[in-house]
Amino acid sequence: MSWLPLAILAAPLAVAVFLLFFGRRLHHGGDGFATGVMALCFAGSLVVAADVLAGGAGREILGHSVTWMTIGGMNDGSSGSLPGFVLTLGVYLDPLAAIMLCIVTGLALAVMVYTRWYLHGDNLYPRFWWSFSFFCFAMIGVVISSNLLMSFVFWELVGLGSYLLIGFWYFKPAVADDPHYQAMKASYATGILESKLSPADAQLKAFVMNRIGDAGFIAGIALTAWAVIAWHGKHGTPAGDPLAWSAIFKAVEHGAFNEISLLGLSGTNLLTLAGLGIFCGAVGKSAQFPLHTWLPDAMQGPTTGSAIIHAATMVAAGVFLVARVHPMLTPDALLVVACIGAVTALLAATMACVQWDLKAVLAYSTISQLGFMLVGLGSGVASGGYNAGIAHLFTHAIFKCLLFLCAAAVIHACHGHQSLTRVGGLGRKMPVTAFAMGVAVLAILGVPGFSAFFSKDAILVAAQVAGHHGSEHYGWVALVPAVLATLAAALTCYYMARLWWRLFVAPAADSHVVDHAHDPWPSAKLVLIVLALGCLQAVWTLQANPFAVEGAWLDHVIRAKSVGLYASGVEVDHDAIHHAHGGVVSLAITFAAVGIALAWTVFVLLPRRGLNLAERCRTTPPLSWVWALLSRLWFLEYVYDFVFVRILGKGLGRTLAEGDLGTPQRLAALDAATATKKTARFGYSLDGLIDGVAKAFTLPGRAGNLLHSGRIGTYVALAIGVVAVISLLRL
Amino acid sequence: MNEILRLGPDHLAGYLAVAACLFAIGVVACITRRNAVGFLMGVELMFNAAGLNAVAYARFRDAHVAGDGQILALFLIVLAAAEAAVALALVFSVYRSFRDIDLDQTTRLNGTAGSDPAPTVPEAHA
Numbered sequence: 109m110s111w112l113p114l115a116i117l118a119a120p121l122a123v124a125v126f127l128l129f130f131g132r133r134l135h136h137g138g139d140g141f142a143t144g145v146m147a148l149c150f151a152g153s154l155v156v157a158a159d160v161l162a163g164g165a166g167r168e169i170l171g172h173s174v175t176w177m178t179i180g181g182m183n184d185g186s187s188g189s190l191p192g193f194v195l196t197l198g199v200y201l202d203p204l205a206a207i208m209l210c211i212v213t214g215l216a217l218a219v220m221v222y223t224r225w226y227l228h229g230d231n232l233y234p235r236f237w238w239s240f241s242f243f244c245f246a247m248i249g250v251v252i253s254s255n256l257l258m259s260f261v262f263w264e265l266v267g268l269g270s271y272l273l274i275g276f277w278y279f280k281p282a283v284a285d286d287p288h289y290q291a292m293k294a295s296y297a298t299g300i301l302e303s304k305l306s307p308a309d310a311q312l313k314a315f316v317m318n319r320i321g322d323a324g325f326i327a328g329i330a331l332t333a334w335a336v337i338a339w340h341g342k343h344g345t346p347a348g349d350p351l352a353w354s355a356i357f358k359a360v361e362h363g364a365f366n367e368i369s370l371l372g373l374s375g376t377n378l379l380t381l382a383g384l385g386i387f388c389g390a391v392g393k394s395a396q397f398p399l400h401t402w403l404p405d406a407m408q409g410p411t412t413g414s415a416i417i418h419a420a421t422m423v424a425a426g427v428f429l430v431a432r433v434h435p436m437l438t439p440d441a442l443l444v445v446a447c448i449g450a451v452t453a454l455l456a457a458t459m460a461c462v463q464w465d466l467k468a469v470l471a472y473s474t475i476s477q478l479g480f481m482l483v484g485l486g487s488g489v490a491s492g493g494y495n496a497g498i499a500h501l502f503t504h505a506i507f508k509c510l511l512f513l514c515a516a517a518v519i520h521a522c523h524g525h526q527s528l529t530r531v532g533g534l535g536r537k538m539p540v541t542a543f544a545m546g547v548a549v550l551a552i553l554g555v556p557g558f559s560a561f562f563s564k565d566a567i568l569v570a571a572q573v574a575g576h577h578g579s580e581h582y583g584w585v586a587l588v589p590a591v592l593a594t595l596a597a598a599l600t601c602y603y604m605a606r607l608w609w610r611l612f613v614a615p616a617a618d619s620h621v622v623d624h625a626h627d628p629w630p631s632a633k634l635v636l637i638v639l640a641l642g643c644l645q646a647v648w649t650l651q652a653n654p655f656a657v658e659g660a661w662l663d664h665v666i667r668a669k670s671v672g673l674y675a676s677g678v679e680v681d682h683d684a685i686h687h688a689h690g691g692v693v694s695l696a697i698t699f700a701a702v703g704i705a706l707a708w709t710v711f712v713l714l715p716r717r718g719l720n721l722a723e724r725c726r727t728t729p730p731l732s733w734v735w736a737l738l739s740r741l742w743f744l745e746y747v748y749d750f751v752f753v754r755i756l757g758k759g760l761g762r763t764l765a766e767g768d769l770g771t772p773q774r775l776a777a778l779d780a781a782t783a784t785k786k787t788a789r790f791g792y793s794l795d796g797l798i799d800g801v802a803k804a805f806t807l808p809g810r811a812g813n814l815l816h817s818g819r820i821g822t823y824v825a826l827a828i829g830v831v832a833v834i835s836l837l838r839l
Numbered sequence: 840m841n842e843i844l845r846l847g848p849d850h851l852a853g854y855l856a857v858a859a860c861l862f863a864i865g866v867v868a869c870i871t872r873r874n875a876v877g878f879l880m881g882v883e884l885m886f887n888a889a890g891l892n893a894v895a896y897a898r899f900r901d902a903h904v905a906g907d908g909q910i911l912a913l914f915l916i917v918l919a920a921a922e923a924a925v926a927l928a929l930v931f932s933v934y935r936s937f938r939d940i941d942l943d944q945t946t947r948l949n950g951t952a953g954s955d956p957a958p959t960v961p962e963a964h965a
Contacts, residue, residue, distance in 0.1 A: 818946025
């Protein structure tokens with residue numbers, strides 16, 4: 109069995125490489141081949157998961173490692189204070205990884221089957237299959253990697269995969285430059301569409317925003333590696349990988365961070381810093397505030413690609429990482445995680461309420477739901493939040509994938525139109541899609557019997573419990589996640605219900621758009637129905653009673669076999685959870701009922717009576733201000749653009765350049781404009797100062813330039829000379 | 840005579856001496872050749888000198904690490920092949936824009952813009 113996880117990892121890579129070179133020559137770009145291999149991977153994942161879940165309560169359930177590299181510690185005995193260590197490439201499977209593996213491969217299979225319908229006839233059809241397979245390979249690597257550094261490598265490959273998928277239609281212009289868009293501009297309700305990026309810009313934005321988070325991630329890895337390797341060296345742990353998960357947790361638990369110090373920090377504070385560094389990576393990848401802006405733009409890719417990005421791969425990787433490194437997050441770090449998650453959940457939910465683009469609503473809802481997961485994980489183990497966050501990661505993957513696949517069906521049926529102002533009334537024409545999306549919406553709303561009722565409500569309960577526990581130590585800040593997450597849950601019910609009513613029941617503004625709408629191919633319909641089954645609560649709990657507080661199988665396996673968490677003696681506070689559960693459940697049901705009814709009234713009932721309440725709210729002053737604020741995304745994009753692009757990028761650079769280059773013209777202008785000599789002199793001296801600064805930099809530059817002859821031979825001689833000098837000095 | 844400096848097939852010094860000569864020839868070629876292809880030959884000689892060193896050290900080190908140097912040499916061969924491919928492509932590209940591969944003529948990056956005659960820009964389909 110030990111080869112099976114490796115085979116699951118390697119197969120999609122092999123497919124990707126093969127199709128990259130030969131895909132165009134195969135029938136339909138090799139789609140059947142890729143799908144078949146993914147089906148085998150899914151079957152293999154199920155076997156692996158069954159093995160892991162049924163296995164004994166061992167800590168490291170399956171771990172196979174090969175030596176990756178040996179660093180330091182050669183037998184010459186001259187290495188410094190750090191002892192040598194070995195990095196390994198291995199497979200690490202606990203229930204979290206095993207179930208995630210099934211979700212990734214299963215959803216990838218579903219999306220692949222669906223894409224054969226969705227993208228058929230596209231000119232770039234063959235391209236989808238190898239980039240998608242590569243993406244799945246990278247995510248599987250993140251899931252099963254045994255080592256922090258290995259995880260980072262696959263993490264970056266996931267980024268590359270999403271880059272390929274987001275920029276799938278790389279030749280498309282930005283929406284504002286599209287003549288087709290210009291022609292129908294008048295009928296769009298909002299100006300936000302005009303700011304949509306071209307796919308090529310969107311992929312770049314996603315990549316750059318993720319680099320910001322990854323900078324923190326790398327710093328976190330370095331800090332962790334320093335502390336852990338030093339600890340293992342000092343305490344003489346025999347050969348083994350110090351960056352393997354269990355080794356990290358062991359070192360952290362025994363106070364590895366007490367033995368180093370940096371910037372005056374040590375011990376718990378430094379551990380908090382390391383944890384937050386790693387969390388930065390998750391903020392970027394999972395599109396959390398303040399790095400969330402790339403995800404809505406990532407909608408430029410094909411909708412089925414978005415489905416996998418939003419469900420199982422790209423954004424899930426961030427949450428997965430936080431769950432993975434959870435044992436090394438201190439209470440302070442957990443509070444930050446929960447607060448960031450809660451702020452993001454609420455912020456994204458408010459923005460989703462006013463979006464008119466079908467995919468944008470879903471994009472903001474993803475950001476919001478990822479925030480919920482982090483609230484759960486940040487609430488800690490004792491409140492049950494860790495389990496709830498992981499459970500929501502799984503349930504969300506299924507229903508968000510389903511939502512996106514339904515959106516793909518709608519967009520396909522409406523000839524590429526995806527604005528809610530134009531599409532509508534599709535319920536009768538696309539019954540299967542309407543049904544499947546309805547199930548997914550009920551799931552995300554948290555209606556009893558559907559999956560998020562199990563996971564999202566558990567998160568709210570956990571946030572409450574953690575808030576009460578933490579308020580003794582942190583004061584009101586500890587209550588922030590619970591309050592914001594509850595508000596966000598209320599908004600979720602409104603905007604998701606709005607989406608469904610608007611798409612399937614409310615009449616279309618533009619009937620010719622929906623005239624020829626129809627359900628997808630039977631194979632795609634089957635995918636929708638199977639995923640809809642995955643949205644049922646019973647799948648995740650195996651219990652008949654949806655209101656039961658505990659006893660769900662998912663809870664059980666995570667609790668029973670998670671490494672490093674429950675083992676270190678943290679007990680779940682069952683009493684507090686029971687206490688909070690009733691209130692949260694009744695609140696959640698009220699939210700769902702009110703949200704559905706409110707959205708129905710505003711978007712179905714009142715328009716039938718000739719009253720367009722949404723439009724009226726948009727134009728009446730006090731509410732229109734709110735609308736403007738939300739639809740312009742809290743002005744965050746503008747702030748980023750202003751601060752980082754205009755001031756730091758263009759402004760500062762250009763001012764410095766002009767200080768030097770624009771001198772003669774500016775002097776002439778000064779002479780003409782100044783009435784008195786005094787101001788003129790001031791002007792000259794100011795200009796002289798700026799010029800002087802510039803000259804102070806250019807003169808040494810010119811001197812150095814003499815070496816820069818442009819003759820390659822000179823450079824080679826110089827390089828060899830420098831190396832020779834350095835080695836002579838060393839000797 | 841010092842043990843280290845003894846020549847012959849069973850001693851390290853001879854191999855190192857050959858490698859050093861190869862390297863020196865490569866360096867001289869790189870510095871003096873004006874033809875870009877000659878320059879690349881110099882680079883290849885330096886690569887091979889490094890590879891020869893690696894194999895020679897591997898032969899004379901402890902048995903349990905002996906494989907390292909040979910593997911390194913294999914890597915070097917692959918790397919040199921890749922490097923040659925890229926470098927020849929560069930030379931070709933330089934030729935297309937300068938109509939020349941004389942390295943003393945292709946000095947437009949020396950920071951004194953306009954000091955050398957503008958290159959002949961070929962037609963797009965040339």
